[in-house]
Amino acid sequence: MKSAPTRRGVARSSPASGHGRWLLAGGLLLPVTFVMSMDRTAMTVVAPVFARDFHLSVTQLSIVLTSFWWAYALFQVPGGLLARRFGPRKMLALAGLWWSAFTFITPYGVLFLGFVVIRLLLGIGQAADWPASVLTLQRWFPQREQSRGNSLLLCGLYLGSIVGTPLVVWITDVLGWAAVFHLFAAVGVVLAALWWWLVRDEPRAHPWVSAEEAAYIESGKAPARGGPALRWQAFARSPQFWAIGLQYAFLIIIQSFFTTWLPTYLVEARGVSFTAMGWLGSLPWIALVAGVFGMGTLNDRVLRRWPGRVRAAAAGYLVAAVFLVLGAFSSSVPLMMVFLCLSLGSVGTVQIQVWAACQDLGGDHGPTVAGWTNLWGNLMSAAGPLFTGLLVGIGGNWTLALVSLAAAGVLGSVCWAFVHPERPLRALGAA
Known part of the structure; x- marks a missing residue:
């Protein structure tokens, strides 16, 4: 647009104008990633009690625990393609509802095979989270700030390893291990709804982002190259x-x-x-x-x-x-x-x-x-x-x-x- 150079010039002179991108990263992406990490931590922490209650052998327990990771890994690339096709707002909200649903029903697998299927489906649902989160930061932050934006995303992921174990143990002692999955699922649904309500795929489309902040973000991005999508070759x-x-x-x-x-x-x-x-x-x-x-x-x-x-x-x-x-x-x-x-x-x-x-x-x-x-x-x-x-x-x-x-x-x-x-x-x- 013709007015873009003027806006970019203003944006460069006042890089602190607007904080929408930081509110998005710290106020939504960090909590979403933290809860996702907690969902993973929960099964690892309650594993001894879970295995005892359902009479699972060590081999069966290891299959239940690792089935999530195989599904999560194998669906990373499809998750990235879907995030690019439909946008991070839609995909992350859908993924949040998906993994929250399967987190909630985790205690009800009944049989060994039932728990494996639930964990596989949980991994498939969470697979879109990381590519969608990375794409969100790519769109919402200029290149000169992307590392600090990424640090907030990674912080949410690793807080699960710092806070997760004592929190899950405390909830299990007070309410029982099944309550851990019910509580985390409820929080996940709330965050998915907030993500859909508060986030837009592009900063300029967000009502809370000023024209100056949008121009500042755009001024720090590499120019779009356009053209057809790259082939797999x-x-x-x-x-x-x-x-x-x-x-x-x-x-x-x-x-x-x-x-x-x-x-x-x-x-x-x-x-x-x-x-x-x-x-x-x-x-x-x-x-x-x-x-x-x-x-x-x-x-x-x-x-x-x-x-x-x-x-x-x-x-x-x-x-x-x-x-x-x-x-x-x-x-x-x-x-x-x-x-x-x-x-x-x-x-x-x-x-x-x-x-x-x-x-x-x-x-x-x-x-x-x-x-x-x-x-x-x-x-x-x-x-x-x-x-x-x-x-x-x-x-x-x-x-x-x-x-x-x-x-x-x-x-x-x-x-x-x-x-x-x-x-x-x-x-x-x-x-």
Whole structure:
């Protein structure tokens, strides 16, 4: 439009004008992602009581727990395509209602197979959440602020690991384990309704966003390239497309140790009491959130160009690997916890670069790239804990497992040599 240059000039001179984008990210995306994370945490925490009540074997319980992750992973790319086709407002509201419904009926699976089906359907419903969330931030934030926007999204995800366990235990003690799923489902429905009511696919279409804020957001975006959608061959032929997915698999291999095995490691390998494990186990996740916010701010204010961010991601992998090894060989529990906090905190610095890279690398295909990347990550969320468990069994101790996970960090660092988000797939596909 003819008036756009004038508006953009005003927007650049007053970047603080309007806070609609921050209210969206902090007031809606963060809570939606937090509740989604809590829905996942709930089954893991109540698993011992759940398995006892329904007489499930360890093998059956592991199938119930991992069935969610397989479905969630395999439907990431379809979820991204649907978010791009129908818009994040519609898809995230629908996904929220879907996963809330299957969260609510989780206690009523009755039989082993019934619980597996419910968890599979829950994973399918949640699969659209992440691509739709990444697309929302891509549309609502200029590139110079996207890392801080992404940090709010990641904060919601990881708060589930910090708050989830004690909250689920408390609700279970007071109301019973089934009430956990009923309460989380009710909150999910409310958030889905608020999302539909308050969010628009584009900032300029929102009645609460001023013309100045909309122009400021638009002024910081890469120019739209238009043209037909990229064919699948353009993705398959891109080394970047494969590298961004593979590096995330290596990242989640490391992170899955903290997600699944850290409590067991602290109690069995380090002799930490069950009570002390509860608060010690949350410390690395606090470090992760600190790494996410710290790198998000550094990205937007200092590391404004991708070569510097790529080097930061590669370095974050190596730092995470080094401190994981130091933690494995440390004989002091307090010093070990410092090393583990630094390791997972470094994982957080890489997480910020991953999702900013998906947005810039994908351009208008950002949801597809985000879904592809999350597909690799969630496959590792299902397979990573099994890999770690096998290594512990082979080596007879945890040191072999932690050193092997550190090796994944080195491989992830190498993958970033092939990622160049400043060269988007659209440009490569048109070349």
